[in-house]
Amino acid sequence: MSHRLLSLGLALACAACVEDLTTPGVCPEYCPPGQISAVDSVLRDEVSGDSAFRGYVQPYDATVIPATFLPGELDSRPVLRTTALPSRVRLGVDTATGAVVGVDSLRLQLVLLTRDTSVRDLMLVLHRIPRTVDSATTYADLAPDFAAPAIRVIHVDSLIALAGQRDTITGDSVAVDTSGVVTLLLSLDSADVGWTEADSGRIGLAIGARSDTLAGSGAASARIGAGDRGLVMTWFARVDSLGADTVARGIGGGAEFDSYVFDRPVPALDSTLAVGGAPSARSLLRFARPSALFDSTQIVRATLVLVPEVAALGTPADSFQVIAQRVVTDLGAKSPLAGPAFIGDQSYFGASVVHPGALDTVRIDVTDLVRRWQNDTLAPTALMLRADPEGGGVGEVRFAPSRTAALRPALHVTYIPRFPFGEP
Amino acid sequence: MGLIVIGALIIGAGRLAAQDSQLGVNSLGTPARQESVRARGTGGAFTLFDALSPLAEAALADLPRGVFAAQTQITRRQVEFTDGESYRLKDSRFPVLIAAGRTPWRFSAGTGFATFLERSYVVTQRDSALLRGTYQLYSDEHKSDGNVADLRLAVAGRPAARVAIGGALHLLTGSTQEEVRRHWDDSLTYRNTFELQNVEYTGLGVSLSTLITVTPRVRVAGWFRSDGTLHTKARGETVNATPLPTQYGAAVEWRPRGILRVAASVRYAGWSVAPGGHDALGLAVGAEAGSPTFPVRLGVRRDQLAFGPGPDAPTEFGVTAGLARRFGQGRARFEFALERLWRSAAGLDERLWTLHIGLVVQP
Numbered sequence: 001m002s003h004r005l006l007s008l009g010l011a012l013a014c015a016a017c018v019e020d021l022t023t024p025g026v027c028p029e030y031c032p033p034g035q036i037s038a039v040d041s042v043l044r045d046e047v048s049g050d051s052a053f054r055g056y057v058q059p060y061d062a063t064v065i066p067a068t069f070l071p072g073e074l075d076s077r078p079v080l081r082t083t084a085l086p087s088r089v090r091l092g093v094d095t096a097t098g099a100v101v102g103v104d105s106l107r108l109q110l111v112l113l114t115r116d117t118s119v120r121d122l123m124l125v126l127h128r129i130p131r132t133v134d135s136a137t138t139y140a141d142l143a144p145d146f147a148a149p150a151i152r153v154i155h156v157d158s159l160i161a162l163a164g165q166r167d168t169i170t171g172d173s174v175a176v177d178t179s180g181v182v183t184l185l186l187s188l189d190s191a192d193v194g195w196t197e198a199d200s201g202r203i204g205l206a207i208g209a210r211s212d213t214l215a216g217s218g219a220a221s222a223r224i225g226a227g228d229r230g231l232v233m234t235w236f237a238r239v240d241s242l243g244a245d246t247v248a249r250g251i252g253g254g255a256e257f258d259s260y261v262f263d264r265p266v267p268a269l270d271s272t273l274a275v276g277g278a279p280s281a282r283s284l285l286r287f288a289r290p291s292a293l294f295d296s297t298q299i300v301r302a303t304l305v306l307v308p309e310v311a312a313l314g315t316p317a318d319s320f321q322v323i324a325q326r327v328v329t330d331l332g333a334k335s336p337l338a339g340p341a342f343i344g345d346q347s348y349f350g351a352s353v354v355h356p357g358a359l360d361t362v363r364i365d366v367t368d369l370v371r372r373w374q375n376d377t378l379a380p381t382a383l384m385l386r387a388d389p390e391g392g393g394v395g396e397v398r399f400a401p402s403r404t405a406a407l408r409p410a411l412h413v414t415y416i417p418r419f420p421f422g423e424p
Numbered sequence: 425m426g427l428i429v430i431g432a433l434i435i436g437a438g439r440l441a442a443q444d445s446q447l448g449v450n451s452l453g454t455p456a457r458q459e460s461v462r463a464r465g466t467g468g469a470f471t472l473f474d475a476l477s478p479l480a481e482a483a484l485a486d487l488p489r490g491v492f493a494a495q496t497q498i499t500r501r502q503v504e505f506t507d508g509e510s511y512r513l514k515d516s517r518f519p520v521l522i523a524a525g526r527t528p529w530r531f532s533a534g535t536g537f538a539t540f541l542e543r544s545y546v547v548t549q550r551d552s553a554l555l556r557g558t559y560q561l562y563s564d565e566h567k568s569d570g571n572v573a574d575l576r577l578a579v580a581g582r583p584a585a586r587v588a589i590g591g592a593l594h595l596l597t598g599s600t601q602e603e604v605r606r607h608w609d610d611s612l613t614y615r616n617t618f619e620l621q622n623v624e625y626t627g628l629g630v631s632l633s634t635l636i637t638v639t640p641r642v643r644v645a646g647w648f649r650s651d652g653t654l655h656t657k658a659r660g661e662t663v664n665a666t667p668l669p670t671q672y673g674a675a676v677e678w679r680p681r682g683i684l685r686v687a688a689s690v691r692y693a694g695w696s697v698a699p700g701g702h703d704a705l706g707l708a709v710g711a712e713a714g715s716p717t718f719p720v721r722l723g724v725r726r727d728q729l730a731f732g733p734g735p736d737a738p739t740e741f742g743v744t745a746g747l748a749r750r751f752g753q754g755r756a757r758f759e760f761a762l763e764r765l766w767r768s769a770a771g772l773d774e775r776l777w778t779l780h781i782g783l784v785v786q787p
Binding site: 019020022023024025028030033038040298299300301365367371414418419420422 | 444446447449450451503505507509511512513514515516544545546547548549550553555556564566568602604606608613614615616617618619621623656657658659663664666699733770771772
């Protein structure tokens with residue numbers, strides 16, 4: 001008897017351990033008291049102490065260097081100085097070396113990270129410039145060199161269109177990957193590059209962008225990789241084979257200096273919030289911390305609203321991103337930017353695209369940043385505005401500062417107030 | 425050993441709670457009946473005569489020895505809205521636990537807990553909100569899990585041979601864990617939200633009851649209860665104070681034969697003092713037949729419910745049946761009751777099957 005009762009109790013207890021109480025609400029009669037409400041609010045008085053600073057990324061520090069031509073407005077040209085050739089190279093597998101006595105040719109690899117695909121017949125124009133090119137060199141300094149005949153004009157679109165994407169006459173070839181990055185392999189002979197022993201083989205090169213004037217205005221734009229994705233070259237040199245003869249040797253190298261020059265003066269900072277340009281400008285925005293909002297709500301969306309005071313500078317094809325990034329600590333112009341706290345962390349920046357020539361209001365989603373401010377009450381409530389790619393172009397936007405009452409930066413916040421638990 | 429295991433399983437099978445209803449969602453909750461399985465099996469007609477029902481205490485005076493009782497209930501509920509939507513819900517609860525016995529003096533004492541207000545539900549809602557010029561679709565979920573419990577300390581005695589009286593102090597306490605969630609359809613743009621809060625309830629009440637033996641075959645009982653104010657606290661602050669009703673009831677029991685007992689009862693609760701509440705009147709008739717070893721019970725009841733939309737109180741009609749089986753040399757018994765309920769309110773009908781299982785141990 002007791003065993004049967006035990007079995008019955010077990011079965012009933014197991015059957016009892018279930019629950020499903022979910023029903024859709026028929027409101028208001030059969031809904032709980034209190035509703036989740038979403039509130040939209042534009043905070044216009046929360047930004048203060050905003051300032052702009054310039055000089056963060058110089059053209060020679062940029063990861064991309066722009067070749068841009070806008071007739072009558074802008075001519076931006078990448079400038080390069082190649083590494084030196086060694087004076088002697090090994091002849092074979094042993095340690096015997098021979099002196100470099102001349103070069104046959106030079107092979108250059110350039111990477112076009114982006115280009116204006118609306119342009120017909122994009123041309124890259126190579127000029128020799130003095131090997132003394134450095135960070136102090138200006139467009140005006142090189143103007144005579146640009147006026148001289150180019151050593152090579154590469155018709156990029158024509159090259160891409162060739163069978164095998166290779167020009168059998170010049171030896172140039174091209175490869176385009178799935179992301180649209182164009183890798184150019186250019187062959188220059190000794191007459192083009194003019195090796196001189198006194199210069200240790202260093203040469204200066206400038207690259208201009210042009211397009212077919214018959215089909216358009218001649219405007220053109222391309223961004224060339226610099227630094228890690230910069231110039232790669234191979235000298236094909238003649239080496240003295242211990243007096244017996246000369247032999248050919250390939251010698252690798254790259255750019256020991258890459259930068260760009262342009263024919264537009266760097267605009268001076270004023271009271272506006274400048275972002276971008278070269279050298280790059282950043283703007284620091286400081287936010288008040290409205291405790292009623294930050295301490296007792298759940299923010300579902302936050303947007304930084306920035307109104308340009310003037311149309312963004314730059315070429316129409318060279319749109320760039322404005323990034324609002326957290327700072328580790330507020331040290332004014334020298335505030336270090338915060339990075340991801342863990343893999344996949346997106347709560348340190350928000351971004352939006354700016355199109356040069358446009359006066360559109362820029363809205364940057366900063367939801368994750370503001371929610372982080374809610375969670376970390378010690379975090380500085382400041383954002384640094386910067387451009388991306390930073391220093392990689394002359395594009396610049398100037399937003400109205402907080403002192404311009406009508407156009408000042410604002411924070412558009414959508415939030416859920418605290419739920420009225422327990423209230424009738 | 426088997427008894428201990430079964431008892432533990434019954435206690436562990438559900439939470440301290442009572443039968444739920446959609447009618448308690450937009451209110452204080454669903455008031456519980458505070459009846460033992462035996463009383464439930466007779467539709468509630470025997471409640472005032474039953475020592476194991478925590479509603480009234482005078483019957484404790486007749487306890488021959490100590491007793492421990494616990495019960496669980498398994499409910500299947502069908503909710504039908506007038507728009508045609510129908511949902512099947514299920515839950516398991518643990519509505520009553522009681523321990524009572526005689527004292528060295530001339531009275532008996534009892535303690536335990538019973539559900540006073542049930543507040544467990546999950547309500548979802550689909551809607552849209554105009555944000556930044558566009559309508560954003562969302563789904564809300566409001567979940568409440570818990571109840572207000574009634575901790576009772578009761579005493580009862582017989583000042584005269586035919587009269588038993590009892591009284592009890594009631595501490596209303598308990599909490600609900602409440603969650604509200606909003607899931608936006610465009611959750612990449614609008615972040616989902618979640619809020620969790622423990623809501624606490626406290627209150628005090630007293631009750632008095634009496635049991636009078638009119639003749640050897642007829643007994644009558646009366647009961648009165650008054651509760652003060654139910655205080656609701658959330659986030660450490662009192663956010664609501666709700667007046668609780670005065671309740672009273674009466675019942676009569678008739679024993680036409682030795683193996684047959686018949687009873688009828690009436691209950692009234694002035695829930696209109698609470699916001700959205702209705703005064704509720706309940707009537708029950710029931711019978712118990714058979715030996716103490718294997719009794720069989722039947723009952724029928726009709727009640728008004730305390731909460732519901734509209735000017736009129738929702739109604740409930742129930743038919744019940746039950747039985748018990750002694751074991752362990754008569755020191756323990758299992759009680760079973762099966763209940764079929766029909767509830768009707770403005771815009772909603774509910775139909776319930778509820779199985780009550782109780783374990784009573786009298787060492």
